[in-house]
Amino acid sequence: MLQKTNIDQKTNLDKLYTDITTEIIKILLEIRKNNQSMTPVLIKSYLKKSSVINNIINTGTNTEIQTPIGLNEYKNKLNVLFNKVLDYLPKNQINQFKDRIEEIQSAEDFNDLFLDIISYFITYLIKIINIFEKTWDILKDIINHMDNVNEQFIQIIDNSKQIFMEEIKNIDKIDNYIDSMKQDTLIESDLKSLKKKLLEKIILIKTELKNNKNKQKEQVSKLTLNKTQIQVNIDKYVQSIEQLQKELEQIKRESEIDTLTNVFNRNTFDKYIVKAIDRFKKHNESVSVIMLDIDDFKKINDNYGHLVGDSVLRNFAAILKNSVRNSDLIFRYGGEEFIIVLPETKISQALSISERILKELNKTSFKLKKDSLKVTASMGVTESKMEDNVETLLKRVDNYLYKSKATGKNKITSDFNYNM
Numbered sequence: 001m002l003q004k005t006n007i008d009q010k011t012n013l014d015k016l017y018t019d020i021t022t023e024i025i026k027i028l029l030e031i032r033k034n035n036q037s038m039t040p041v042l043i044k045s046y047l048k049k050s051s052v053i054n055n056i057i058n059t060g061t062n063t064e065i066q067t068p069i070g071l072n073e074y075k076n077k078l079n080v081l082f083n084k085v086l087d088y089l090p091k092n093q094i095n096q097f098k099d100r101i102e103e104i105q106s107a108e109d110f111n112d113l114f115l116d117i118i119s120y121f122i123t124y125l126i127k128i129i130n131i132f133e134k135t136w137d138i139l140k141d142i143i144n145h146m147d148n149v150n151e152q153f154i155q156i157i158d159n160s161k162q163i164f165m166e167e168i169k170n171i172d173k174i175d176n177y178i179d180s181m182k183q184d185t186l187i188e189s190d191l192k193s194l195k196k197k198l199l200e201k202i203i204l205i206k207t208e209l210k211n212n213k214n215k216q217k218e219q220v221s222k223l224t225l226n227k228t229q230i231q232v233n234i235d236k237y238v239q240s241i242e243q244l245q246k247e248l249e250q251i252k253r254e255s256e257i258d259t260l261t262n263v264f265n266r267n268t269f270d271k272y273i274v275k276a277i278d279r280f281k282k283h284n285e286s287v288s289v290i291m292l293d294i295d296d297f298k299k300i301n302d303n304y305g306h307l308v309g310d311s312v313l314r315n316f317a318a319i320l321k322n323s324v325r326n327s328d329l330i331f332r333y334g335g336e337e338f339i340i341v342l343p344e345t346k347i348s349q350a351l352s353i354s355e356r357i358l359k360e361l362n363k364t365s366f367k368l369k370k371d372s373l374k375v376t377a378s379m380g381v382t383e384s385k386m387e388d389n390v391e392t393l394l395k396r397v398d399n400y401l402y403k404s405k406a407t408g409k410n411k412i413t414s415d416f417n418y419n420m
Contacts, residue, residue, distance in 0.1 A: 261332050277389065286346050286384060288384070317332070320357060
C-alpha cells in the first residue's frame with residue numbers, strides 16, 4: 001500500500017511538472033508572438049492570467065498554509081530548493097528570495113513569491129541561452145574566417161609553386177634553344193642560312209619569354225587577390241574576436257551587477273573586500289566601510305507591495321551613487337542592506353560621506369501615485385585595522401549598524417561614537 005502511495009505521489013508530481021512546463025512554453029510562445037520583451041514582470045503578468053497556473057498554486061496551498069505547521073513546511077521546501085541551486089544562480093538574487101520566504105504570512109504571499117520565482121528562473125534561463133547562442137554565433141564566424149584564411153594561404157602556396165614550375169620549364173626551353181643555336185653555328189656553313197636559323201630561334205626565345213612574363217603577371221595578380229582576401233578575412237577575424245571580447249566583458253559585468261539596483265552584487269563584494277584588506281595590509285592604505293540598511297523596509301513592502309519596494313531600492317541606490325566619490329564602490333549586500341567600500345579613506349572622510357547620504361535621504365521624498373514616502377536608513381561606519389580580516393571587519397560594522405537601529409534608526413554609529 002505504501003509503495004502504491006509513493007508511485008501515486010510521483011505520478012502526480014510528474015503531471016504537475018508537465019502541466020507547469022507546458023503552460024510556460026505556451027506563455028513564452030504568446031510573448032514572442034506579440035513581440036514583447038521577456039522581462040520577469042511581463043512573464044509574471046502572463047502567469048497570473050493563466051488558469052492552469054492559478055489552479056496549480058491555489059490547489060492545496062491555500063488550505064495547508066493556513067496553519068503555522070503548513071506555512072513552515074512550505075517555507076522549508078522553498079529553502080531546500082534554493083540551497084540546491086545556490087551554486088548555479090546569482091547568490092544575491094537567491095538571498096533576496098530567501099529573505100522573502102521568511103516574510104511569508106499567508107497563501108497570497110506564498111503564491112505571489114512562487115510566481116516571482118518562476119518568472120525569475122524563466123528570464124534567467126532565457127538570458128543564459130541567449131548568451132550561449134550569441135557566443136556560439138561569434139565563434140562560428142571566427143572559425144569560418146579562419147577556414148577562409150587557411151584556404152587562401154593554400155592557394156598562395158599553390159600559385160607560388162606553379163610560378164616556380166613554369167619558370168623551370170621556360171629555363172629548360174631556353175636552354176634547349178641555346179643548345180640548338182650553338183649546334184647550328186657548328187654545323188651550318190652558309191652564313192645567310194645560319195643567320196636565318198638564329199633569328200628564328202631568337203624569335204622563339206623572345207616569344208617564350210613574353211608568354212612567361214604574361215603567365216607570371218597573371219599569377220602575381222592571383223597572389224595579390226589572395227593577399228587582399230586574406231587581409232579582409234583577417235580583419236573580419238579580428239573584428240569577431242573583438243566582438244567576442246566585448247560580449248564576454250558584458251557577461252562578466254552582468255554577473256557582477258545587481259540587476260534591480262544596478263550596483264555591484266554580493267558575489268562581487270565577497271571577492272573585492274578580500275583584495276581590499278590585502279592591499280591595506282601590504283601598502284598600509286586605509287580602507288573604510290559603510291554598511292546601510294533601509295529603515296522599516298518590510299513595512300514598505302507590506303503596505304505598498306513589492307513593486308513599490310523595488311522602486312524604493314532603485315532610488316535608494318541612485319542616491320548612494322550621487323553621494324559618493326568615483327573611487328568608492330557600492331554593493332547590494334542583501335535585501336535592503338547595502339555596503340560602500342571606500343579605498344584609501346580614513347574614518348573621518350567616511351563619516352563625512354555617510355552624513356552626506358543621510359542628509360540627502362532626509363530631504364528626499366519617494367513619489368507614489370497618490371502619496372509620497374519618506375525613506376530613512378541606519379548606518380555603521382568603520383575603518384580597517386591591521387589585525388582585521390574580512391570577518392572581523394564586517395562583524396564590527398554590522399554591530400555599529402545594529403546599534404543605530406536599536407537606538408532610534410536614521411542615524412550613524414562609527415568607531416568614534418560606538419561606546420558613547
